[in-house]
Amino acid sequence: MDEGGAHPAAEDDDGEGSGMNVFVEALAWLFSPERLEGSYSLPVLLGQHLLFTIVSVLIAAVIALPAGWLIGHTGRGREVAVAISGAARAIPSFGLMVLLVLLLGVLRIPEAAIITFVLLAIPSLLAGAYTGLEAIDRRVLDAARAMGMTEWQVFTRVELPLGLPLLVGGLRSALLQVIATVTIAAYVNLGGLGWPIIQGIPLRRFDQVLGGAILVAALALIVDLLLAAAQHAAVPAGLRAPRTRRRRATAPAPASA
C-alpha cells in the first residue's frame, strides 16, 4: 500500500482546531458514552494497561529486589549494579519491543512486550533495593549484630524496614516508567490506553489521540499520588521526625537509689 499519510476520517475531522478547541474536543471524546461500548471500550483498555503494568513490575521485582538486597547487604557488586542500571535505562523500549516481536514471532507477542517492560522496570527497582540498604547507618547494623541477631534476622528485622521508604520510591519510579511505556503495547495489538493514540493518528482524529494521551497521564498521576502516600507511610514509626517535643538532650535523672 502506498504511504497513506493523510486519511481524513469519513465522519468528522475537526483536527485542525486551535489548541484549546482540540482540548475541549478531547474531553468530549473521553466522556462520550460510546467509550463504554465495544471491544475497545475504555474499561477494557484500562484493564489491559494495568495488567501489563502489574505483571511486568512484579516479574521485574522478583528479579531485581533479591539482587538489590544482596548487593546492599553484602556491599559487593555495587559497581556492576550501577552499570547495568545505567545501561538498561538507555534501551529504546519501542525498538526493543518491535525487535523482540520480529525475533519471537507473531505467536509470542505478549511475551515480547512483557520482556521489554520488565527490562525497563528493573533499574529503578534494583536501585531502590540497594540504596535503601546502603543508607542505613552502619552502627545500627553493628548494634543488631551485637545483640546476637543472625544475618537473616538483621536483614528481615532491621534492614528491610529501614530500607522500605527508598524501596517504595524505586517501585514508584518503576511503575511510572512502565505505565507511560505500556502505551506502545497498542502498536503490537495488545490494547491498552495507547490504542486511541495508535488508531487516531492515521485517522487524523486528534480529539481521540489527545483523549488517549490525557488518560495515560491521568493514570500516571493517580498512581504517583498513591505511591507517594505509600512511601510516606513506609517510614518506620521509630524514624518519624517528632512533631512536638524535642527529645531531651540528656538522659532523665535515674531513679534515686
Add this chain to the structure above:
Amino acid sequence: MFTARKSRLALAAGTALAAALVLAGCASSNPLDTPSDSSSGSGDGDTIVIGSQAYYSNEIIAEIYAQALENAGFTVDRQFSIGQRDAYMPDVESGAIDLFPEYTGNLLEYLDDSTTATSPDDVYAALQDALPDGLTALDYAEASDQDTYTVLKSFADENGLKTIADLSKVTTPVTIGAAPEFEQRPYGPAAAKEVYGVDLAFSATGETTLESLLAGTIQVADIYSADPAFQTEDIVALEDPENIILASNVVPIASSDVADEIADVINAVSAKLTTEELVSLNVQSTVDQKSAEDIAKAWLSDQGLV
C-alpha cells in the same frame, strides 16, 4: 571527586552543547520541505521533474515513467522517496514537481474525505473533479494497490469462498487483521456487516498482518493488492461485488502545462500496467533485491515500450 577544574570543564562542555543545540534550532529549514538539491523546479523546456513516495513500489513506477520519458527524448530530474502526502503534495500542486505516480482512491480520500465513490471509474471521475486547477490526472492503470479481504487459498477451498459475502458460510468465528485504522474505515468490518451480513471480529495486526494470516491467528487479512505475497504465498483476495472497498488504481498526476507533452508516453505505460505486473515488479524488489533502475529497464523492454 569533583575538582574545581573538572567543574569548569563540565560547565564549558555543557555550554558548548547548549549553544550548538540553540544554533541548530535557529536553522530555518523546514524538515518537511522536499530536498533542496532539486533543480529550479517547474518543467521549463524539456526537463520533467518526477517525484515518488518513500515506498519502494511507488519508486519503481516513478522510475518506469522516468526511463520511458528519457527514451522519448525528455530530460528527467528524479526526486524520489520524498515521503508522505503532507510532504510532497505542496510541491506537486505548485508545479515544482511535474509528474507523480499516485493512487486514485487514496488521493481522493486525501482531497475529499466525504466521497462515496468506490468503483474504479467513479473514483477516477471524482478525483478529476477534486484535483486542484493546474493538475491533471492522466489515464489510470488497471494496476491497483488497495485494501482487500484476503484469505489463505486452503481456507477458501475448504469453505467454498469466492466473495466477501461467502464468509458467512464459515461456522467458526472469523477474525480480520489489518492496520489499526481499518476498524473505523468505511470499508472496514462494520461495512462488511452492513452490506454483506458478515460478522467479523477485528484484530489490529498492523505490520504483522501477513505473518498472522499465515500462522492462523487471523482468518482474513487486509493485504494490499500489490503486495508481493500474492505471488509468493498461497493467498487469494475475496471478490467485492458490491464495491464497498475504495478502489485505488495507479494514476499519473501531472502538471497541466506538461500533461499534453507527456500524455502519450505515460498513457502507453499505464495501459500495460496490470495488478499482476505490479505484483511481479514488487517481488523483484523485495525477493530478488533488484534496484528500481534494473527492474524498470527490464520491464519496459519486456513490454516493448522502449
